[in-house]
Amino acid sequence: MSDVIAAISTARGSAAVSIVRLSGDGVKEIASRIFFKKGFEFELAEANRLYLGEVKAGMVKDRAFCVYYRAPKSYTGEDVVEFQLHGGRVVTEAVLETALSLGARPAMPGEFTRRAYLNGKMSLSEAEGVEALIAADSEAEAAAAYRALDGELDKKIRETGELLVQATAGLDVMLDYPEEMIEDTRPSVVEKLEAVKNTLSALIGTERERKMLSEGISVVIVGLVNAGKSSLMNALCGAERAIVTEFAGTTRDVLRETLEINGVKVTLSDTAGIREGAEGAEKIGIERAEKAVNGADLALFVMDGSEPESGEERELYEKIRLRPHIRIRNKGDIDGYPREADVTVSALTGENMDVLRALVAEKTGIKAMTSPPLVRQRQLHAVTKALDCVRTALRDMETATPDCVSADVKEALEALYSLIGEDAAESVVDEIFSKFCVGK
Numbered sequence: 001m002s003d004v005i006a007a008i009s010t011a012r013g014s015a016a017v018s019i020v021r022l023s024g025d026g027v028k029e030i031a032s033r034i035f036f037k038k039g040f041e042f043e044l045a046e047a048n049r050l051y052l053g054e055v056k057a058g059m060v061k062d063r064a065f066c067v068y069y070r071a072p073k074s075y076t077g078e079d080v081v082e083f084q085l086h087g088g089r090v091v092t093e094a095v096l097e098t099a100l101s102l103g104a105r106p107a108m109p110g111e112f113t114r115r116a117y118l119n120g121k122m123s124l125s126e127a128e129g130v131e132a133l134i135a136a137d138s139e140a141e142a143a144a145a146y147r148a149l150d151g152e153l154d155k156k157i158r159e160t161g162e163l164l165v166q167a168t169a170g171l172d173v174m175l176d177y178p179e180e181m182i183e184d185t186r187p188s189v190v191e192k193l194e195a196v197k198n199t200l201s202a203l204i205g206t207e208r209e210r211k212m213l214s215e216g217i218s219v220v221i222v223g224l225v226n227a228g229k230s231s232l233m234n235a236l237c238g239a240e241r242a243i244v245t246e247f248a249g250t251t252r253d254v255l256r257e258t259l260e261i262n263g264v265k266v267t268l269s270d271t272a273g274i275r276e277g278a279e280g281a282e283k284i285g286i287e288r289a290e291k292a293v294n295g296a297d298l299a300l301f302v303m304d305g306s307e308p309e310s311g312e313e314r315e316l317y318e319k320i321r322l323r324p325h326i327r328i329r330n331k332g333d334i335d336g337y338p339r340e341a342d343v344t345v346s347a348l349t350g351e352n353m354d355v356l357r358a359l360v361a362e363k364t365g366i367k368a369m370t371s372p373p374l375v376r377q378r379q380l381h382a383v384t385k386a387l388d389c390v391r392t393a394l395r396d397m398e399t400a401t402p403d404c405v406s407a408d409v410k411e412a413l414e415a416l417y418s419l420i421g422e423d424a425a426e427s428v429v430d431e432i433f434s435k436f437c438v439g440k
């Protein structure tokens, strides 16, 4: 018997629709005292059907939809009722309060999904995919999360686990049978361990890919004063973020904005324009600009095409030349002066901004990236541990006895299965679901 939990599953605040969700044994009894419809009895409710009726919650009434999902064919695997109400704090909270007064208890963060996991509706890594999808703030992150949610990660782990089990069987043969059998079995064990090693390495991906996925790519705009850096920042963001004036030395501090290019998160920084003889705040701004360039994945070097190339510009370029960068000739809408550049744009008219975006994608390798589906640190640790064990096993194949290798392989298996939640410790499960929002 599981008690009934209840929560508001949609975001707070006024909205067109809000959902209150209940799950557990006895949801129908509670719901039947909140939702009313002529000729309708909850006992006879059809599953998965949308009923239009009236909810009554103390003094509050609303016309609302109600859906009943019969166990085990529901998100949690239990009996579930959902009320689709008109959004807004009062109605939504009144319905929740009434459900609580009728014997439901407030759901803990992630408790619906936790029940889904406990009832075998999804694995731990799929549950983590749900949480990561909700938390995602770029398309690439969402895509990786969906691969976990959809069971792609699980499938890979199970297939890899199966190979390890086969390797263990091979090792048992080597233990139990005479020399000649060992020579026959050894290559197939090594082959399986190599295959596992490759799969796990690919799952982990490179450090760079993972950083791109979670933190995004840092791109810094630099150049001499008045080159149009802040204008370029605004054009790339599609919003008036940075102050633009015709006076040199407008931007004093580093200004950051997050945007997406080809679905990948990019942190774009506008910096103070560089010039000789700057003092005070401007001088500090220039120092910060130089620091920002050093910490960035890519620099956008902006040149003012309406002015002739200066010694100062060449000098600044020398500092950037050896770092990943794109040379941009700005103010292309004016008949100005030629420059050696990767692209000519106009921040004012938006000319060639799509070319610039494509160049950013190309230079940072965004295009070629298919994100590894490990969406949480816990998963990364588990796979890294398994990979370490497999590497040790391969090394031990050369020097150690089969039972020694077997122990390495078993350790790898344990690490892998912890990922999908087989025999997961209570504390691990608690930790995972505590990150969810209430109502999921």
Ligand SMILES: Nc1nc2c(ncn2[C@@H]2O[C@H](COP(=O)(O)OP(=O)(O)OP(=O)(O)O)[C@@H](O)[C@H]2O)c(=O)[nH]1
Pocket (backbone or CB within 6 Å): 223, 224, 225, 226, 227, 228, 229, 230, 231, 232, 243, 244, 245, 246, 247, 248, 249, 250, 251, 252, 271, 272, 273, 274, 330, 331, 332, 333, 334, 345, 346, 347, 348, 349
């Ligand atoms: N015609 C034209 N003018 C531009 C273009 N981009 C910027 N400007 C003008 O150039 C001047 C300086 O632009 P900003 O974007 O403030 O330049 P900045 O590099 O950020 O300047 P500082 O912050 O002072 O270093 C402004 O008057 C802009 O309107 C462009 O593509 N075409």
Ligand SMILES: [Mg+2]
Pocket (backbone or CB within 6 Å): 229, 230, 231, 242, 243, 244, 250, 251, 270, 271, 272, 273
């Ligand atoms: Mg500026």
